[in-house]
Amino acid sequence: MRKLLRKYPVLGYYFNKVFTYFVTIFGALTITFFMFRLIPSNPIQNWVMSLERQYSVTIEGGDAMINRYKEQFGLTGTLWDQYVGYLRQLILKGDLGPSFIAFPTPVQDLMIAAIPWTIALLSVSIIISWSLGLLIGSTAAWFRDKSVSDIITNVSIGLSQVPSYLIALFLVLFLGYQWKLLPTRGAFDAQYQIGWNLDFIRSVIAHSFLPALAIVMVSLSGWILSTRSLVISNIGEDYLIYAEAKGLKPRKIMIGYALRNAMLPQATGLALTMGSMVSGQLLIESMFVYPGLGQVMSRAIAIFDYNTMMGIIILSVVSVMTASLIVDLLLPAIDPRIRTAIKA
Amino acid sequence: MLSFLKSCWRTSGKFKFGVIVLAIFVLLAITGPLFYRPIIGDVSPARPGQFARWIPPGEKHPLGTDGHGRDLLTDYLAGLRTTLFIGALAGVVATTVGILVGFFSAYNGGWIDSVLLTITNMLIVIPHYPILVAIAMVTPELGVASMALILAFFSWAYSARTIRAQVMTMKQRPYVELAKVSGQNDVAIIFTEILPNLMPYLLMGFAFSVVGAMVAEVGIEALGLGPSNIITLGLMISFANGWGVYSMGRLEILLIPVGALVLIFMAITMINRGMEEYLNPRLQKVTTEK
Numbered sequence: 001m002r003k004l005l006r007k008y009p010v011l012g013y014y015f016n017k018v019f020t021y022f023v024t025i026f027g028a029l030t031i032t033f034f035m036f037r038l039i040p041s042n043p044i045q046n047w048v049m050s051l052e053r054q055y056s057v058t059i060e061g062g063d064a065m066i067n068r069y070k071e072q073f074g075l076t077g078t079l080w081d082q083y084v085g086y087l088r089q090l091i092l093k094g095d096l097g098p099s100f101i102a103f104p105t106p107v108q109d110l111m112i113a114a115i116p117w118t119i120a121l122l123s124v125s126i127i128i129s130w131s132l133g134l135l136i137g138s139t140a141a142w143f144r145d146k147s148v149s150d151i152i153t154n155v156s157i158g159l160s161q162v163p164s165y166l167i168a169l170f171l172v173l174f175l176g177y178q179w180k181l182l183p184t185r186g187a188f189d190a191q192y193q194i195g196w197n198l199d200f201i202r203s204v205i206a207h208s209f210l211p212a213l214a215i216v217m218v219s220l221s222g223w224i225l226s227t228r229s230l231v232i233s234n235i236g237e238d239y240l241i242y243a244e245a246k247g248l249k250p251r252k253i254m255i256g257y258a259l260r261n262a263m264l265p266q267a268t269g270l271a272l273t274m275g276s277m278v279s280g281q282l283l284i285e286s287m288f289v290y291p292g293l294g295q296v297m298s299r300a301i302a303i304f305d306y307n308t309m310m311g312i313i314i315l316s317v318v319s320v321m322t323a324s325l326i327v328d329l330l331l332p333a334i335d336p337r338i339r340t341a342i343k344a
Numbered sequence: 345m346l347s348f349l350k351s352c353w354r355t356s357g358k359f360k361f362g363v364i365v366l367a368i369f370v371l372l373a374i375t376g377p378l379f380y381r382p383i384i385g386d387v388s389p390a391r392p393g394q395f396a397r398w399i400p401p402g403e404k405h406p407l408g409t410d411g412h413g414r415d416l417l418t419d420y421l422a423g424l425r426t427t428l429f430i431g432a433l434a435g436v437v438a439t440t441v442g443i444l445v446g447f448f449s450a451y452n453g454g455w456i457d458s459v460l461l462t463i464t465n466m467l468i469v470i471p472h473y474p475i476l477v478a479i480a481m482v483t484p485e486l487g488v489a490s491m492a493l494i495l496a497f498f499s500w501a502y503s504a505r506t507i508r509a510q511v512m513t514m515k516q517r518p519y520v521e522l523a524k525v526s527g528q529n530d531v532a533i534i535f536t537e538i539l540p541n542l543m544p545y546l547l548m549g550f551a552f553s554v555v556g557a558m559v560a561e562v563g564i565e566a567l568g569l570g571p572s573n574i575i576t577l578g579l580m581i582s583f584a585n586g587w588g589v590y591s592m593g594r595l596e597i598l599l600i601p602v603g604a605l606v607l608i609f610m611a612i613t614m615i616n617r618g619m620e621e622y623l624n625p626r627l628q629k630v631t632t633e634k
Contacts, residue, residue: 279471
């Protein structure tokens with residue numbers, strides 16, 4: 001084993017990353033589980049208890065029914081038993097338990113129905129803002145002495161920390177209500193048949209426009225700023241001066257040299273952002289009544305349906321961690337500097 | 345520390361802009377009661393039914409009254425006060441815990457460091473928003489301080505992680521090595537060598553936590569999921585949406601709190617960016633150019 005490690009030091013790095021991956025997911029799951037169970041008010045328990053009061057005296061077999069509900073929601077036994085039961089159910093059967101917002105539909109079924117909407121909305125807005133950010137950011141870096149570049153940078157800095165739901169409020173008011181340009185609720189018009197027909201697709205695009213715009217406006221500024229500072233920090237480097245001395249065209253230098261060196265960190269950033277897609281914009285979705293995971297989450301929160309809340313949180317933790325694991329595992333293959341660092 | 349802030353003020357227009365805007369809001373928040381006490385007298389600003397509903401703006405009520413029979417100017421000033429206070433308190437708590445954990449972790453190194461880093465990462469990776477809302481919902485009579493503490497509970501992990509990284513690099517600086525060789529103990533080294541040099545980064549981390557806490561707080565309140573017994577700017581947004589101010593033609597009721605929040609977030613970000621650019625001039629200009 002030790003010999004193998006000495007020969008391929010990257011194996012140790014891989015092992016370390018995979019180990020941390022599982023420990024972190026497991027820990028986050030455990031923290032969330034106990035946090036929810038320790039919050040004093042628990043509507044499901046209250047509901048079961050009210051059933052208990054109602055039926056135990058009046059209906060024969062009421063006890064059996066209540067016990068069945070308790071068992072379904074995993075409320076039997078001590079806190080520790082409940083925890084072990086939850087884990088067993090999750091790991092062995094991939095079952096997240098029944099939801100309360102749409103009882104008895106299992107949580108995973110609710111999530112599977114909502115995921116495509118979230119992924120469609122978020123992945124498109126993330127990719128749009130990423131590519132635009134790269135383009136505008138590197139241009140702003142290249143023309144750093146022009147005042148346009150200063151304006152772009154300052155506006156981006158100003159917008160970068162403004163939460164997207166505040167931007168969304170403005171958009172809804174002006175584009176949605178005032179000028180009535182775009183729909184502000186739901187994901188499509190109910191009058192159209194769901195499927196691959198032109199009316200439906202057009203309706204879906206129109207409905208996703210405002211939420212997507214709100215997300216793009218805020219995340220775009222972040223990408224502009226990071227691209228700009230990455231490219232600017234490359235501009236002073238010797239190899240760029242050399243490229244200039246060779247007589248290469250400025251545009252070629254910018255795309256082939258300066259931007260190319262900014263690509264690795266930006267591609268990493270894109271992967272990580274894709275990973276946080278699930279939990280990134282819960283508020284935007286519930287503001288626009290968009291039928292994605294955010295919508296399921298806000299319905300679940302409203303009645304404290306913790307099976308559903310746990311399910312979405314676990315999915316979000318797993319996707320964030322998986323994205324960063326993939327990045328960590330791919331980096332030594334892509335970036336020679338990391339390989340050297342591991343060997344040292 | 346003071347000289348650092350002075351240089352930022354002198355060299356960075358962003359810093360200056362941010363400080364001025366933020367100072368105006370902080371001043372408004374502090375002096376708020378001077379403006380609204382004469383209007384509402386000695387009752388809590390949150391108490392509904394103090395006046396008739398929807399009195400139009402006039403002499404007695406400069407901005408009119410709201411749908412709960414409260415003076416609107418009072419709503420905004422009191423809301424600004426609590427929103428800024430919650431942000432600042434959460435920021436202070438999160439940064440303090442972050443400093444303690446970050447220093448302890450980085451200075452000890454070894455397995456203590458690995459364990460603390462893993463726990464920190466666990467807290468960072470859990471989406472905070474649903475849990476915050478859940479806690480806010482089951483405790484309807486949440487006070488200002490407990491709200492701030494809950495927000496801080498989730499944001500200390502970020503500052504701990506960044507502070508740890510900063511201490512790690514600072515540990516290897518020559519002046520720290522020198523202090524060690526000359527026989528100073530660890531506590532003295534932390535307080536005389538590392539902390540003063542870390543101050544600008546701590547300040548930036550603090551501003552970051554304040555923004556984070558305020559974004560989370562407004563996010564919860566704006567959807568009407570937070571406590572309604574304390575007025576915040578987020579709650580005003582939620583009220584404005586609920587009253588349907590748009591169809592009433594009173595759009596400013598919604599635009600005032602949204603605009604104020606956007607300006608505050610921008611100001612804090614500008615301050616942070618100004619400090620960052622001063623510390624790392626490469627963000628602004630290319631160093632090798634004249």
